[in-house]
Amino acid sequence: MKIVDLSRTITPGMQCFPGDMTPEIERLEADGFRTANISLCTHAGTHVDAPAHMSSQSVTLDMMPPETFWGLALLADARGAAGRGIEIADLALHAEKLAEADFLLLRTGWEDKFGTEEYLAGFPALSCEAAQYALSLGIRGFGFDTISADSVESEECPIHKTLLGAGALIIENLRGLDALPAGETFLLAALPMPLANADGAPARVMAVLEN
Numbered sequence: 001m002k003i004v005d006l007s008r009t010i011t012p013g014m015q016c017f018p019g020d021m022t023p024e025i026e027r028l029e030a031d032g033f034r035t036a037n038i039s040l041c042t043h044a045g046t047h048v049d050a051p052a053h054m055s056s057q058s059v060t061l062d063m064m065p066p067e068t069f070w071g072l073a074l075l076a077d078a079r080g081a082a083g084r085g086i087e088i089a090d091l092a093l094h095a096e097k098l099a100e101a102d103f104l105l106l107r108t109g110w111e112d113k114f115g116t117e118e119y120l121a122g123f124p125a126l127s128c129e130a131a132q133y134a135l136s137l138g139i140r141g142f143g144f145d146t147i148s149a150d151s152v153e154s155e156e157c158p159i160h161k162t163l164l165g166a167g168a169l170i171i172e173n174l175r176g177l178d179a180l181p182a183g184e185t186f187l188l189a190a191l192p193m194p195l196a197n198a199d200g201a202p203a204r205v206m207a208v209l210e211n
């Protein structure tokens with residue numbers, strides 16, 4: 001069994017969605033003990049978006065049962081979709097495995113650009129049709145190695161609306177996807193911090209591989 005950590009370490013000033021505050025960590029030491037005060041946006045680093053991210057009437061992470069954050073995942077290699085977007089055909093290749101899976105992780109290759117301006121632009125987004133297709137096969141969590149499920153300039157955010165509107169989770173800023181087998185299912189845990197009223201929360205995301 002091999003465990004792969006797909007989460008980014010939270011560091012002060014790490015790249016976040018434009019306009020969001022970046023993490024602040026104040027280290028303290030007193031009487032021989034070390035502690036720290038942290039200040040975080042709920043969408044900093046690798047994190048989970050709840051349906052409540054776009055609608056105050058919708059469910060928050062802390063309202064969701066623990067089973068929500070566990071399941072079988074499938075990785076689709078979408079590196080060839082740069083410049084055109086991720087379409088049904090890219091997912092239909094894996095239709096059989098996708099029907100078994102709870103989570104779909106999309107590898108765009110953009111994780112290598114993290115921390116640079118290039119990370120924020122030009123990544124291939126999932127089309128609404130492809131999102132609907134995956135939802136129709138029972139996918140209830142969508143993971144991206146990008147800063148957002150929608151392009152950064154998008155004002156309408158159609159993919160957020162489609163996925164969160166269907167009650168699915170979105171995971172953003174994944175890393176380490178190159179260690180995962182494409183087209184094979186594996187166990188995934190995407191465990192957000194247990195915050196009250198969480199529209200989103202930083203998460204530890206790990207894959208469990210057979211070998």
Ligand SMILES: [Zn+2]
Nearest residue numbers: 043049172200
């Ligand atoms: Zn988010």
